[in-house]
Amino acid sequence: MPTGPLHDRAVNSMVDGEPTQKVFPCRCMIGEDHIEGVDFFPDEEEPEGLSFAGAEEIWLSSGMDEDYDFR
Structure with a gap:
């Protein structure tokens, strides 16, 4: 039996x-840390219109790379 x-x-x-x-x-075989059982912290979506406060500045200072557009 193979193991990870x-x-x-x-x-x-x-x-x-x-x-x-x-x-x-x-x-x-998952090979990385994992959690099973009750989800204590269900995924909560961020309300529309809220984002990281410095996202615009980071994007502008990073060469405006579209892969790193967190706005």
Whole structure:
């Protein structure tokens, strides 16, 4: 059975209403750290119109590269 490189596997769970996380060494084929179980921090979209305050200045100072347009 093939194995991947050593990395961490975190398992989230709720115990008595409290979020807990246990980390175990893992050699699965994912090959990088991963989290399983309850999602404590669901992805929240940033409200429209809000962005990083310095994004325009960074883009202008970086040669206006379209790959790095964070505005």
